[in-house]
Amino acid sequence: MSMFKDTANLANFTIRIANELQGIQHLRAGWEIWKKDNTFEKYHTMAMKERNESPWGNDGKYLTWVLVRRDDMDGQIYAGCETYLRKGFVKHKDSNKVEDTFIYTIASVVTPKPYLRNGYATRLLSLLHHQLSNLPPPPYSFGSLPEVSATTIPKAIGSMLWSDVGSTFYSKCTSSSDRPGWVVEKPLVTELIWKILPPQSTKLDDGWEWLYLDDLPSIGAKLSNAAKLDLSKRDTSQKTLFQHDPASEGTLSFIPTKGMWQRPLIEDPEPVGLRFIPSDSQEQETIIIFSMRMINIGDRLLITYIHNLSPPQLPTVLKAMDILGHKAGQTEGWIWGLSASRPNLVKTWQGLEDRQVKTGQRQEIDGHLLGVAWYGPLEENGELIDGQMWTWA
Secondary structure: OHHHHHHHHHHHHEEEOOHHHHHHHHHHHHHHOOOOOOOHHHHHHHHHHHHHHOOOOOOOOEEEEEEEOOOOOOOOOOOOEEEEEEEEEEEEEOOOOOEEEEEEEEEEEOOOHHHOOOOOOHHHHHHHHOOOOOOOOOOOHHOOOOOOOOOOOOOEEEEEEEEOOOOOOOOOOOOEEEEEEEEEEOHOOOOEEEEEEOOOOOOOOEEEEEEEEHHHHHHHHHHHHHHHHHHHHOOOOOOOOEHHHHHOOOOOOHHHHHHHHOOOOOOOOOEEEEEEEOOOOOOOOEEEEEOOOEEEEEEEEOEEEEOOOOHHHHHHHHHHHHHHOOOOOOOOEEOOOOOOOHHHHHHHHOOOHHHOOEEOOOOOOOEEEEEEEEEEOHOOEEEEEEHHHHHOO
């Protein structure tokens, strides 16, 4: 059948979790776009390591979905993507209770080159909403969907992706006429870039200590408690609010770990965080999570998560980043999603003239623009409240 006829009859296609050969087709299509300096063998090995060994990917948390012909379910793929299952919190509209939930992150959306511009990726993603949620069945024109077990695919309150093709394409990948796809909100796609300076010292200031990958599960538990407490205090009289749980397996370590898989370590072990423990046990710790480089995001020092960082502490943190950034050969640092949530911290950063700070919206193409899809009741108008880099995939 010609591709023209396929395009005219998208109901002839459906979604499924990829079998082994279809997973390889998806990887190869992705490799042709995102391979960087990797051979396909290395690209495939990294994907299998992530799926089978990583805390964020094992036990079925990392899946490949593909669009296939209904009369050839085990055959050729026409589009594909990946999903990461992550834990989250939700506080519903007019509720005083914070509940546990799930949020999916979608990544590696790709169409094999022979099938580009036929609407296959759009159809795949429109069907994917229904597989990940308790939304009503798709329109009749989409055809029926294969059943998936709620045990295998827990139903989520929402999903997200990080767009490199602009802020509007994924919003058009809708589940129905009354719900948009993944919507990009400007407050969640801000950036701050600063200059890394030659280090003044190789030692941390008193009270500060480095964090390593082995520390992140316990750090995640602390951040989880803090995030849940913060959400409980927020006003939900107008809309539902939801966010990721920092204790979700491997999510905090996702970027630092994958960054280290791609390059030599600058130290062994290499720090992935920084914290300050106050003398008053009633006060919360200050915690920073970072990666020296993760080429899929950008060749900068990346601060992925900040917690309880006050403006007076900022110069000390930046001096610590100078120590590692200089070793890693970095000249700039990058952080996302602060402008709306922490304006005073951004103002302090901008006031450090030697840091040559640049702020604004991330670029449309290759800007990793955070788009969010809400799967709860339409009238609750659910909103994701954290746009920091740590949940990127």
